[in-house]
Amino acid sequence: MLPFWAIAFSIVGSDIGVTDFIGLSGEAYKHGIVAANYDWIGSVPAMVLAGLVFIPYYWRNGVYTIPEYLGLRYNIYVRSFSAIIWLIVISLNIGIMFWIAGGIISGLLGWPLALSIMLMAIIVGVYTIFGGLSAVVMTDVVQVIIMMIGSSAILILGFIELGGWNNMVGIIQSRGAEYEHHFNLVLPMDTNSPYPWTGILFGLTLVLAPAYYIGNQNIVQRCLGASDEWNAKAGMLGGAFLKTLVPLFIVFPGIIALALYPGLPDSDRTLLHLVEHLLPPGITGLVLAAFIAALMSSIDSFLASTSTIFTKDLYQTFIRKHAIDSHYLKVGRWTTAVILIIGMISAPLTDYFSGVYTYFQTLNSFIQGPLLAILLLGIFWKRTSRPAGIFGLLGGVSLALLMFIYSEYLFSLNDPYLYIAWWSFCGAFVITILVTLVTKPPDVRSMRGLIFGLSQNDDELQKIISDKLGKSDV
């Protein structure tokens, strides 16, 4: 039972991983302060909405996981399909982390990149499959704190080196017209970056951010671990305060790097370049060790969740329902090995994108919009029929993939993932409504505790939940 401040730190700790430190500082190096939109308008309004509406809703309806909710509200196919797409996305995310980790090891030791990635995969694979998760000593939170200390040191030393904020702005803007918007959060629609204001408003603020703070199991689960409803809401809103500070540690170092070291060939090495060249040797080693430990920790958490998703949502549901636990354990280990291999093979895909963060957000854009659409319609519209969920989800994800494949014909941006997120959300929303209108309405009695209006007005249900929460508090 956690107090609100611990939940707030936990939300931010789980939200900002190495991909953010490396990827977002690289984005700030290339495109400027516009990258801070992810933590400001791309977080705060969605966190307010989640804290005031959705967390209390989840709380007062008993504890659901989001995939379980989708399975109960729609059908087993929605749950299974969302499990499959999460498996694919997480495997590719592991590939991104291998790419980053391989880059750090390769840069430090001078080994070939492919060898560094394979070495990383073997180490993580061996201790995850045979040693278990207890082999990880440092927690995510400790690693994030070390990385934040490193970033704070970069911030202070960087400003001292540059002679303050105004000098830094002057140095960057004197480099020419291409840097004129480097200190603007709002960019024109014809920008060369992936962040025109239309993408920030429609794709990030209205789709990706709510999908993350309302529909992401990792985030929601942290609030549901609160001691009471007030602490659950306060945890999310407290997290919004902390998110306001995050660009100081991630985005600003990227801008400092541009002023100090212009012309870096690979923007994803921005933060590592700063760590190596600006920090004293002792701190450099500590921060790089924290980076590698955090990457390994993120990879093994991802591996654990993929093995659970495959075993519970797919294998146990469709292949072998009633087996002994040791059988499922063995299946989980094989799943881990397969996902590791997919991650290792897919790691070089990262190089086809303009940066790790672009790849990471492109993957998100394929699924977050459609999932948000069916989640919102499922919660707020009691008429939404059970078959409509799978059509909406399949249709939205297919639309996102098609838009990505034909992006050069459809979009004026080089990396249009914010636009893809918005349009795939709209597509899934419309498809779900259309299918609902031509299919049989669901039996409202079977929707108890699943629809917002119905459950808030269901006194009997509220009493059952209050009793349950009261007992669990004791």
Next chain:
Amino acid sequence: MFNFDWLNDVSLSGARILLILTFLSSLIFALLMKKSYIFKDAKNQRRWRDFRYWILILVIVQILLYSYF
């Protein structure tokens, strides 16, 4: 259509106002909440625990950031 061409006429200042309005709508939404909803099941109802004040501060900070940058 996919590139939001119909918004071409909106200036950058107009776009900035739209983004600030997003924050303001979060604030208005919060201010419309009843105190009983904010403090549902909470035994301690001191003023600093009222989320409406939290969100007011949060939104003011964000509006300042989006006005400056």
